[in-house]
Amino acid sequence: MDRMKYVIVHAGGMADRPHAELNGRTPLQAAATPHLDQLAQIGELGLLMIPSEGIRHGGGLLGAAILGYDPKKYYQGPGPLEAASLGVSVTEHDVVYRCTMVTLRPEGGKGAEIKKLGPNVILDDATAGLIETEEARELIEALNEQVGSEAIQFYPGAGHRHLMVWVNGKPRAVCSDPQSVLGRSIADALPTGDGADILRKLMDAAHVIMRDHPVNEERMAEGKKPANCVWLWGEGRAVMWPSLTEKHEIAGAIVATSDVYRGVGICAGLDAVDPDRLADGDLRTRASVALAEFAKKDFVYVHARLTDEIIHGTDIKAKVRGIEEFDRHLVGPLVEGLTKQGPYRFLIVCEHGRGVDGQPFYAFGEGGKKVSGSVNRRFTESDAQAADTPARDATKFANKFFSKS
Template sequence: MKGVIMIIDGMADRPHEKLSGKTPLEAAETPNMDRIAESGVNGIMDPIKPGVRAGSDTSHLSILGYDPYSVYTGRGPFEAAGVGVDVKPGDIAFRCNFATADENLVITDRRAGRIRSGTSEIARTINSMEIEGFEDVEIIFRESTGHRAVLVLRGPDLADSVSDADPKSEGKPPKKVKSTDGSPESMRTAEILNMIVERSYEVLKDHPVNLKRISEGEAPANIILPRGAGAVPDVEKFQTRYGIRAACIAETGLIKGIGNLTGMDVIDVEGATGGIDTDLDGIREAIISTLNDDYDFLLINIDGADEAGHDGDLEGKLEFIEKVDAMLGDMPEMDDVCFILTADHSTPVSVMDHTGDPVPIVITGPGVRVDGVKSFGERAAAAGGLCRIRGSDIMDILLDLMNKKDKFGA
């Protein structure tokens, strides 16, 4: 028996007036998700606990059975591990955005027009920077998917107790990074970060990639915004924890990083952008191929619905959910597979950010007690046999259905 968890990132939502009070998932044409719901046991899930606005990182850790309050040090280390940086103890890692700033360093686009190309050339320029007075600190910068990137600081006397540079909205300059605990190490780290942000604009404003983007009417990626500081955590490997061999198919560096740090084999998919333009056919073929390999467990993350939610793109979210549904319809029958379909959090288009609303979940496979739910959606799932569970319950339920759970007691 194999176990599969497919997470449609940010798929869950809130009722929308333009959809006559339905959510995008409820309004979308999803015959294949409905078929899955009808053949399984349904419920709603709080990724961490009720009302907690989970990030994709903390929710995935919880769903995989790790306590995010213990192992989560910040987003940066996971993002860095996901793009191939060999992070080491003592490194301080940050998630970054390529962004657009005007001549007054006011951010005009936090995602640099959803940049898709040229970021590797920009990353090389960032890596060549030197910060005067801090020559003992190595700057390791690498592009991720789209507007995402990672920054790693390696050197003595550094700490992760620092604030973000990202102002979180346009029309504001980058925030001054500050120490959050007053320690000499964190104050030193904050000073370095502030210099890196300012210096990034100086070296990128006239970069050939950006001059070309400007000439084509596109937003330049002329500044970086670090956030999500974290020291590299010590995470128990998934196979050690559960005794099963696992693989991960994901689009973004963040989720790939969770796969890497938990010891999963990360399967790269060409054309998987993490946006609504992602290659779902390529993802489907990778899923089929991986399930035919010698793996016991497969984690899948598909990200486009989350992007649409953050952009407030109602039509884009509807269309993407329907595309994912069509992909599910093209999947072959999976015998001896316990399959879970869910989301990692809600990203309502009306809020344009994550919320603490629970998400729908359905489990299918041999031995599942099928309930009477006929469609897959936030409110329909709430009537199902799983009732309301937490993300931390999922691995126990899955391993039990896979007949790989040890008995507790005599």
Template sequence: MKYVVVIGDGMVDKPLKELDGETPLQRAKTPNMDFIAKNGSCGMLKTVPQGMEPGSDVANLSIMGYDPKKYYTGRGPLEAASIGAGLEKNDVAFRCNLITNENGILADFNASHITTTEASQLIETLNQSFSRYGKFYLGTSYRHLFVYNDRNASLLKSTPPHDVVGEPIQEHLLKGNNDTLKHLADDLNQLMYKSSDILEKQSLNEKRVESGKNPANMIWLWGQGPKPQLPPFKEEYNLKGATITGVDLIKGIGTYLGLTNIHVPGATGYYDTDYCGKAEYALKALEDHDLVFIHVEAPDEAGHAGDIQEKIKAIERIDRRILRKLREKLPAIDDYALAVLPDHPTPIDIRTHTSDPIPYAVYTPGCEADKTEAYSEVSVLNSFKNNSNEIMEGYKFLKFFIEYGKCAKKS
């Protein structure tokens, strides 16, 4: 039996007046998602537990079958595993964005999606200038890592930069709730401001401005935490699993779980990611793996940018270039089960994540269908209400999906 989980990051949304009251998912042409919904089983999933921040870290940890309330320690340490930053007992890993500081305003949380090649020069400069603070690690594009050797830093309050674009930087810096933590926060906030002094003067940023791009002229520290302790996926689910993604966060979760992180050369974590390549590599991986998670970041990036058309295009590309190929090729490989879902909503109108329940659809040949009309927020929710179902806790989804797939063997 083979299992494939396709995750369209931030894919679901709210009705938009620009789309005559439809969501991007409703407006998009998604015949393959609709097939899965009509011929499979659909429901609602709560991937972000009550009281937790609605981040991709928490939500994807849930989808991969692990309770965030039990295992989550922060976003930074999850990414650390994927980029080779080994964490010691007292280390705290921060997510380190390269952002654009415009006269004290957080103008751009990704510095016009700076390339990894450009970013590598800036990360090297930061390590040369601020070695007394800790160590910076190169990630991908604007997403990097900073490791600080003081476990107290995990107790600071930090803010995701994509939540405060256009707002004063001073209002959203690191904060502590006692004298020790306030002193620690002040020290790290000074590091962020000092980074602006250094990065602003880099010739690379001068060239970016000349070419009409935003400079990567400051770092932003957030999403911190110590190394998590996660039981191996193989022991929990008795399946050999793999991940396909262009995002270090998902690779990091995979590393901690003992999943195979499969490198797809064109996987960028942006609009231009190689959708077809992800499908092809997934099919190849299934030759010696039981389950593959395919993660696509593009819809989430479009949600953060408030770009309706790019979000629709990303959803349609997932459907046409990934799901269609999977539907065509999976029957020749083995008995299979296929799932499609987002990790969390990223509504266009607020440009950030929410913790609202998300719709899922699962399909395996031979299983009874619940006759949901299409895969969309509205159709799945209506079917869900009609069937008087309960919202499933996110971390329970994977076991449900694995059990669901077994009906193919019984039929």
């Protein structure tokens, strides 16, 4: 008898609110998603609840919870997860920060200067104009050369996303997501609490180093936004996770380009697929890589999200098209390929994008089953909300998902 295969497909940030441009529908409601809808019809559809009272939400939280890890005990923020993905060695005494490259501008507009980070400084772009990785690496090197030390170390990631490690640092500073500050004064969003003075000095120094760097001179000459500061946030200390693969006696892999979700998989004991195999970002490639992993694995966690251009852009119809491509190029081929391999169990999870409130939701079941729910049921926010199933505790779902019965 063929062994059961298990697949989690994580639709990152695709849930949204209704938009007037879509006639009051969400992008998921407006998109044609026949494969997702079929899974919602043959399986269980409902809402997920994450027991996270007293902790800050951040990237990787849903992934950690859905794999069975109690966020209060194991989720310390996205920083340590990205460190695991990038192979940055840290101890339990080190504090890892997301080090996001941003564009700041003086409140006074053209001709004004930023002398110190404070109330007269506006966060103009939380991605530094979607800076390219190679440009960003030069800036990270400059930071390490001029402010790096035995205690403070910067590590390059991709695009505008990087890391800073404070060796034996203070973990109690409170930092803000730069997206929450976009377009307004940074005064109330700068780090506060124990250790905040060190972080503010580092950000001030980074601005001085980066604003006049040749990379930014060239970017501005080309009409691009400068990466003229780093924003430190997403902080946390590394915590050892018990192995998911040992607990459920399975071999598993994580297929993701996001360093946060690669880190989730690595911390859980999954093999992380080499990102070079996914370098083109094509969803069909991601599906084929996931199916290839099933030749030697029982379980694959596939994380995919919309492109930065769509996420940080204003074209809501582009999000609809992105969701349709996700369904057509990733979900469809995965379902077709798994059906050929034998029995499989699926779990599709979807969370809201940044700045949008709402519970994550899921579709769960076994492939090849007949429609058990309404033939009109769709994989959307409203249908999940209307489902008869009570909201499930995400941290307890893994036991049901991997059960042998």
